[in-house]
Amino acid sequence: MSDALLNALAEALAEVVTLIDTCDDDLLDPDTAVKWLESTGFLLDRLPPADRRELAALVRRAAGRHSEDGWRGDLLRVPDGFGLDDDQHERYCDAVEHLVEEFARAVRDVDPSTPVPTCPGWTVADLVKHHGTTHRWMEHVVRTRATERVWAREVPLDLPEQPSAYPDWMARNAEAALRTVRKVDPDLPMWSYGADQRVAFFPRRLLFEAVIHLADAELALGREPRIAAGTAADGIEEFLENLPHYSWIAERVGALPDGSIAFLAEDTGAAWTISFGGAGFSWTKTASAAPVAVAAPAADLLLLLYGRRRPDADHFTVTGRRAVLDAWLRATAF
Template sequence: MSDALLNALAEALADLVTSIDTCDDDVLDPDIAVKWLETTSYLLDRLSPADRRALSALVRRAAARQPDGAWRDDLLRIPEEFGLDDDQHELYCDAVEHLERRFVETVRDVDPATPVPTCPGWTFADLVKHHGTTHRWMEHLVRTRAAERVRSRDVPLDLPEDPTAYPQWLAGSAERTLRTLRGVDPETPMWSHGADQRVRFFPRRLLFEAVVHLADAELALGVEPRIAAGTAADGIEEFLENLPHYSWIAQPVAALANGSVGLTATDTGAAWTISFGGGGFAWTKSDGAAAAGIEAVAGDLLLLVYGRLRADDARFAVSGDRTVLDAWLAATAL
């Protein structure tokens, strides 16, 4: 989706909402106005924190294009009235809390020896232990305001001896992590293993750890993962932003021949164009020309990016040079 289209849609939404909100009662029934605004609020609440932040910026830019006056002031109130400027750090923490609850409920009664096909060689015990260890590690990093890398093996895990107790241990570990994250200024500088060297990096990273590993568990149980489109799109961008900092991926990507891949989310219209070759890669949030393209709903694209689904799955529509797409997916496989 182009920037021009995004700006036009944001301005149209802002104008419509403001018109409804300021309309005289003799022109529009107040009960109908409230219903329309509540529906809009419900839909905006379902956006990911990143999308809410982006929409807020678009609405403010739309307001800035208006002359000074009451109409411009009304437009500027929209982000606050719809909570678009709510604390992004807290929104990510809330999202993690919700996902971890679902994760624990999903794995609680599963035999720990059950295989996880999307993580070859792993069982449910391995999956839950890994995810809980990630929580313990990140909690330790944030609590100590780590200035350099700390290995997860050097962090106390308090892991139960009985694997059937792992889900409850994970629940406690997640609760502990969220308590620490919520108690720290998200702008606090510290070491992270990604692009953002601040505390606020961690809840976003934990969210997509939870999204992907919940999908691992669900796929192993024959359940179709349910990933909100906005969350999935944010996850794709989070992956691309941090990729240069993941040496085990960045190095194979640097060895790729020149090429480009386009990803298009059929449910939202979001698109990403990835270019690589010459020892590096770049990406834009746009529907640009690419040597290979792949289309699907955003949730499936996220699982493709993380290697949980294969490009030859019937849910994907592939175009262009398939060898370029396969090379990119092989280089970025986790």
């Protein structure tokens, strides 16, 4: 791609975003404006950090071609508005830190024997132990720069005797994991059990471990999970990217009859169509024709994919062949 084209695209993006952001409410519905901007932010969040920084530089260069007026200032705010200069690796780490703190607060004073309905057979103690084990295992894997699979059972847990002490143990493990991950170049190649064979795999995976298990805890306590739409959309893509590498799921998906499902995020405008069957598993970021379509806010779609919501809940509009969706959900259950 030529420099001229890159500059033109960056300037066009900045101008459109600024027009949407500064448009009067009587000309553009504010909810529509927010939806468009959130969709744009989600797409930009998926760019590698180097590309995000380059885009920020191109937008500032475009702003510099305008005179010293309000429009120039509006354009200069675009990179900050989308966090283009932020380190995505650090952003994932910050998000994990915040969610782990929320999780610890949610479970610290709860009876450890409280059932967790979204994880049949588990109690809150089991949930906290699992979450803490994941952090301890990932810290070990990244610190040792693993080149092949390491099983969690191979990592000493130092688990407290009393389940009531599990939340603080989990929090300490999370702190250790984040200290280790933050010190390592995210582009460093290493083993992972997912699609991304770099250190960068681990903070992103920890984020969605935290998102889903915080939701488990909240639902167990009778609360509604609150997941930001952009985070949920990223979580959907992280799930789809890694699914072929989860052998215990990929085998079940490979045994399904040919089918496809369209997922539509009503709040961000994002869409994904998954296909499976004899030709293998694939997905696109489009709303293609499919035997069944599911529409809901992005957070509810994420919880559906992880089996934390059922498709007959009020959150979802399902059209088409429900049996195709049900078969997919059974095959992908963790």
